[in-house]
Amino acid sequence: MRYYITLSLLLVCLLVNGQENYSTLTQKALETMWKAKDDAGYQKSLDMYESAFKIYPDSIDGTGLYKASVLASELNHIDKAFNYLTPLAKMKADEDGYPGWGYVIGESSKGEYKNLLDDPRWKTLVQSAIKDKELFYKDLKEIQDEFFRTKDYSFDEKENVAKLYSEIKNSSPYLAKKQQNYSVLFKVNDSTNTSYLVHLPKDYDPGNKYPVLFFLHGAVRNNVLTDYQMPAENLGGWNRFYTKYADLSHIILVFPKGGKKYNWMTPDDGFFMVPEMMKQIKKAINVDDNKVFISGHSNGATGSFSYLMKQPGSFAGFYGFNTFPKVFTGGTFIENIKNRSFINFSTDQDYYYPPNANDDLTQLMKEIKADYKEQRYNGFPHWFPQFNESEPAVQILFNDLKSRKRNPFPKELTWEYDDNNYGNIDWISDTKLDTLQPKAQWHKALNFKITKWLKYDKNDSLITENVNKNAFDFPRKSGKIKAIYSDQVFKIETSCIQSFSLNLSPEMINPDKKLKVFINGKLYFNGKIEADRKLMLRNFENNRDREQIWIYSLHFKV
Structure with a gap:
């Protein structure tokens, strides 16, 4: 028995070692290809791939076949190119999950295989x-249709x-899901699509909120x-610890796909995507409305920070790894963080945003008493998530996420903005600017100077350069509103605001009693409200929020 156990262990070790050696050889072949300046260099790279294939035939993967086929095509080794491309094209999925047909009719195929296009075998492959x-x-459409399938339900306006109110709050038309991972097509506009990947807990139960x-x-x-x-491109690699702790904690992960024009940073064209994706997901999956969060790395972390500054209402908290904490489409109104929270995981060797600026930001956050934390990791560059040492940071994120909940009806709000598209925060909505007004005395910009920045020189060494730049830009005039409520009384202050709506919930007030609304010290409303069923249903249809339900909305012109 011991002999067979020892032999089995030896075979496993050889298999693992073979995979590692195959990976090492093909990585060296890839690096040789990158460095190649002529056909001799490309031939050397191809020889290295073929050597790896010969030594480890059971380890041959899609990436290896792809690189070898492109090299062979470039070198006019036509038969070799087809020998590698043909099995690649037949793959239902490569090691990253991508279908083989994409290598033949993808956007770059004709350029990569230009020397094969006149061969009859190319037409057959196409x-x-x-x-x-x-x-x-x-198949993808059938899977997406299954993802969105729910029980039939409706609400009676009468x-x-x-x-x-109870029916909306407790509505649960959800069904069990056949898969753990769903790629969902998302319509950006009439001519543009993107997608998002949903990763469910393995034991997802439609009766529970997640x-x-x-x-x-x-x-x-x-x-x-x-x-x-x-799934492979999102759940592994730099995101491996997100997947690990999400699975351990029964948390749903969502990975949107952005591009140059439509994203969460700049320009503003794609900023709507994440809230709209969330609304779609809530139609299909039983989501805890008070526990929806955003994180990201680099530009994605800047996107997370931007949602905190511009559109935080649907979310409970925000996180960022190697963040550039600035809104790039308008002003950065830092006091908006007081409505939510942010944890910034930074490193001291980051060219994207320097540690001295993070120090000053942390000090500013302390001064305004924001729910903000910075976790600094020394000795690491901008690509911190690549390192195993980033795992404790991800643990901090998930520990915070598990303990944090959105308060859908906070007693106090403060909101500043410079674009009427982003004039909403919880129970204050539809706020419109009046930039012809002078600012109120309490309406002041918060900013600080950045004097040092890290950058890589021509030798790829990180150096410090002296700069003189503001942390935040303010390209447009802004408006600001501050509001509190208690015991049926709302007190609201505005600056450069033309009008706004005050949304009401029975969890904020007693609808059977009078309420008062003071704006800039003047009484604007003193009376009772009568619930608006159409508003209740319209609000739910627009937001799919079963916690933040409004029964009445008061509109005021200031």
Whole structure:
């Protein structure tokens, strides 16, 4: 028995070692290809790939076949190119989950395989790839349809208010899901699509409510929108610890795909995507409305910070790894953080945002008594999530997430904005600017100077340069509103605000009693309200929020 156990262990070790050696050899081949300046360099790289294939035939993967086929095509080794491309094209999925047909009819295929285009075998591969693509999208649509399938339900507008409120709050039309991972097509506009990947807990139960964490990727200018995503590209690699702790904590992960024009940082064209995706997911999945969060890395962390500054209402908290804490589409109104929270995981060798600026930001956050924390990790560059030492940071994130809940009816709000598209925060909405007014005395900009920045020199060494820049820009005039309520009385102060709406919930007030609304010290409303069933249903349809339910809205012109 011991002999067989020892032999089995030896075979496992050899298999693992073989995979590691295959990976090492193909990585060296790839690096040789990158460095190649002529055909001799490309030939050397191809020889290295072929050597790896010969030594470890059971380890050959899609990436290896792809690189070898492109190299062979470039070198006019036509038969070799087809020998590698043909099995690649037939793959239902490569090691990253992507279908083989994409290598033949993808955007870059004709350029990469230009020397194969006149060969009859290319036409055969293309015809097969087109059929495989049709089947792939047919299957993908069926999976997406299953994701959005729910029980039939409806609300009766004629129900009494208390019953309608209860029915909305407790609605649960959700069904069990057949898969753990769903790639969902998302319509950006009439001519543009992207996607988001939903990763469910393995034991997802439609009868339970689940927290949701959006992860926003970085490098938005170098990404392109894709109408499907594969689990492997999101759940492993730099995101491996997100997956690990989400699975342990029964938390749903969502990975949106952004691109140069439509993203969460700049320009503003794609900023609507994450809240709209959340609304779609709530139609299909039993989400805890008070436990929806956003995190990200680099440009994605800046996106997370931007939602905190511009549109935090649907979310409970925000996180960022290697964050540039600034709104790039307008002003950065830092006091808006007082409505939510942010944890910033920074490093001391980050060219994206310098540690001295993070120190000053932390001090500013302390001065305004914000719910803000910075976790500094010394000795690491901008790509901190690549390192295993980032795992404790991800643990901190998930520990905070598990203990944090959104208060849908906070007693106090403060909100500043410079774009009427973002004039909403919890029970204050539809706020409109009046920038012709002078600012109130209490309406002041908060900012600080950044004097040092890290950058890489021509030798790829990190150096410090002297700069003189403001942390935040304020390209437009802003408006600001501060509001508190207690015991049926609302006290609201405005600056450069033309009008706004005050949304009311029975969890904020007693609808059977009079309430008073003071604006800038003047009494604007003194009376009772009568619940608006149409508003209740319209608000739910617009937001899919079963916690933040409004029964009446008062509109005021200041």
